[in-house]
Structure formats: C-alpha cells, structure tokens
Amino acid sequence: MKIAFFEVEDWEEEYLKKKLNGHVLKFSNEKLSLENAPQIKDFDAVSVFIYSKIDEQIIREIPNLKLITTRSTGFDHIDIEKCKKQGITICNVPSYGENTVAEHTFALILSLSRHMCKACIRRFEQDFSIEGLEGFDLKGKTIGVIGTGQIGLHVIRIAKGFGMNVVAYDVRQNKLLSEVLGFEYATLEDLLARSDVITLHVPYMKATHHLMNKDTFKLVKRGAILINTARGSIVDTEALIEALDNKILAGAGLDVFEGEEVIKEEKQLLYDPKNLEVLNNLVKDHILLSKDNVVFTPHIAFYSKEALERILETTVENVVAFVSGKPQNVV
Ligand code: NAI
Numbered sequence: 001m002k003i004a005f006f007e008v009e010d011w012e013e014e015y016l017k018k019k020l021n022g023h024v025l026k027f028s029n030e031k032l033s034l035e036n037a038p039q040i041k042d043f044d045a046v047s048v049f050i051y052s053k054i055d056e057q058i059i060r061e062i063p064n065l066k067l068i069t070t071r072s073t074g075f076d077h078i079d080i081e082k083c084k085k086q087g088i089t090i091c092n093v094p095s096y097g098e099n100t101v102a103e104h105t106f107a108l109i110l111s112l113s114r115h116m117c118k119a120c121i122r123r124f125e126q127d128f129s130i131e132g133l134e135g136f137d138l139k140g141k142t143i144g145v146i147g148t149g150q151i152g153l154h155v156i157r158i159a160k161g162f163g164m165n166v167v168a169y170d171v172r173q174n175k176l177l178s179e180v181l182g183f184e185y186a187t188l189e190d191l192l193a194r195s196d197v198i199t200l201h202v203p204y205m206k207a208t209h210h211l212m213n214k215d216t217f218k219l220v221k222r223g224a225i226l227i228n229t230a231r232g233s234i235v236d237t238e239a240l241i242e243a244l245d246n247k248i249l250a251g252a253g254l255d256v257f258e259g260e261e262v263i264k265e266e267k268q269l270l271y272d273p274k275n276l277e278v279l280n281n282l283v284k285d286h287i288l289l290s291k292d293n294v295v296f297t298p299h300i301a302f303y304s305k306e307a308l309e310r311i312l313e314t315t316v317e318n319v320v321a322f323v324s325g326k327p328q329n330v331v
Helices: 010-019 056-061 080-086 098-113 116-124 150-161 175-181 188-194 237-245 273-289 305-323
Strands: 002-005 024-027 045-048 067-070 089-091 142-146 165-169 197-200 224-228 249-254 294-296
Touching (some): 010 305, 067 305, 080 089, 089 305, 142 150, 142 188, 150 165, 150 175, 237 249
Parallel strands (some): 249 294
C-alpha cells in the first residue's frame, strides 16, 4: 500500500519505517491540506492527527483513497458521511491514553484549586507573597463528570482517590460500573447544580455542540470550576467568558477551545478579509486566555511519551488489519 503520514515527528517516522517495512511510505510534518494533497494523488491510505481537516475537497484530490487512520480518539476532523459514500474506511485509536488525559484533567484542576500558574508566574517577578493564593481542598468536594467513557471513568477513579464525591451524566449509563466505582448518575441539570468541579469528556458532535451555553451556565453552582479536555466547540466561548465575568465560574481549565487550530496561524488570517468570523472567534479566545483564572494548555492532554508510543502501535495495527482484510477500530 502507498501510505502518507502527516503531522509526524522524526522519531515517529523512524518507528513507522521499521514497522511498516514493505509498504511505500511518505512522511510530512505538515498537516494534510489542499496544497499538499495533489502530491499524494495515487496513495491508498493517509494517516493524520487532528489538525488535518479531511473534507470533501481533500477526498476528491486523492481518488484512490481507501483508508484514513487517524492517530487520535476523536474523529470530528474527518467528513465521515463523505467517506462512507466513497467507501473509505476510517480507523481511529480508541484508547491510548485514558489515564494520560485523565491525569492532565487533574493537572488543570489542581492548577486552579491551588493557584499553581499564578504562584509560578510570581516567582519570575521576585514576588514571594501568598496573597490571593489561598486554594481549596478537593477532598469532600463534588466533581461532575460529563461523559463516562474511557477517559471519564478514569477521571472518576482518580477523583475517588482524592476523596471527592462523584456525579456523572451520560446518554448511556453503566450502572454496574457506577456501583463498583461508587458514583451516581444524574441529569445534566442536577449535575451542574451540584458540582464544584465540572469536567467534560464527551465527543464533539451535533448533539454536544455548545453543550455548555448561556442557558446551561445559568444552572451551574456559583463558584464552580469548569475543565475542558474534550473539544473546544462543546463550550460556547462567549457564554464561558460571561460565566467567568459574572463569577458563576471561579475558573476554567482548558486544554481545548474553539478556534484553537487557527490561533497558531493567526497572522496569516489578518491578510484575508474572508476570515471575519474566524477573527471574531480569535478575539474571544484572546479575551478568554488573558483572564488570570483561566488555565490553558495547548491541546496536550494526550501528549505523554507513553501515550504517543501506544498511538503509533495501534496505528500500525490498524494498517496491518486493513491490509489483511479485517479492519479494526473502524469508526
Ligand atoms: P468515549 O467514546 O470512551 O466516551 C465518550 C462518552 O460520552 C460515552 O460514554 C458516550 O456515551 C458519552 N456521550 C456521547 N454523546 C453524549 C451526549 N450527547 N451527552 C452525554 N454523553 C454523551 O471517549 P473517550 O475516550 O472517553 O474520549 C472523550 C473525548 O475526549 C474524545 O471524543 C475526544 O474528543 C477527547 N480527547 C481529547 C484529548 C486531548 O488531548 N485533549 C485526547 C483524547 C480524547
């Protein structure tokens, strides 16, 4: 097979060359785009990370495409309907880092509960005062976990270790696990009203677009903190800014936010007047990120050495399974 890998680092290239010996491989550290798609016109498979948006136009550029294997759990960057129509198989990496993302979730929670970022910045200003750095205990507090899949369940396990009470909301409930792990399911409204920490672990799709919006923020317990390691567009940025300004939320810990994919390339946007909506979102993002009660990491919840190795292992397995006629991890 001819397989093109995008968004790969050098060490990943070395690993893939060894493991997929016998295939024609092409590597690029760029994302797959309309500009570089013509270079892989005759390729059978592509492997991408989440910044390559695979839409109808890109699919048209690669007419032989049979397999897309994304090196991520989320697959909202791929036009699934179009792929279905074209008979393109999409595989993902369903689990590689539930512990990795869950650990990062707690890194964000603790950054807010113990003012870690504020305290670190003060050091650089030779400010050793403790004013404004009083934190709060997690023990005895209630955490509301929205989405009890692989990551959500691991968050629950860690939360239990901290002595937190856990309420959860999911469209599919796992009663057995709720008994074993000692948490209770609630409605979304009830969860928002009771939780001191709200953490999002649902996939991004139509049903979860702006799940946290002006109306749902009204239901949030005053002084709660919100953590988002899932996808940016699950939270309406404008409503989030308002909730922070109105002190409904005491803080937010964000590994993802709306428009994160363009913020890295914002300079280019300035020169294109078509991008008014994107620029509007960017302005909101900058307002959000300038707040001192917002802790931000640049979509790195998955980014640990061990998780990256597991992602590559599964990606290789996905390719091998597809070639053998028994595709696995098909989304
Ligand atoms: P999962 O598929 O195991 O769990 C998702 C859960 O959400 C399921 O239990 C499902 O029933 C529930 N759900 C789906 N739609 C819902 C709705 N409308 N309302 C309530 N619950 C709903 O997924 P997993 O592995 O736990 O990952 C969750 C998300 O985390 C991924 O979709 C991905 O977007 C994000 N993620 C972020 C990473 C990062 O680096 N920041 C890394 C990996 C995943």
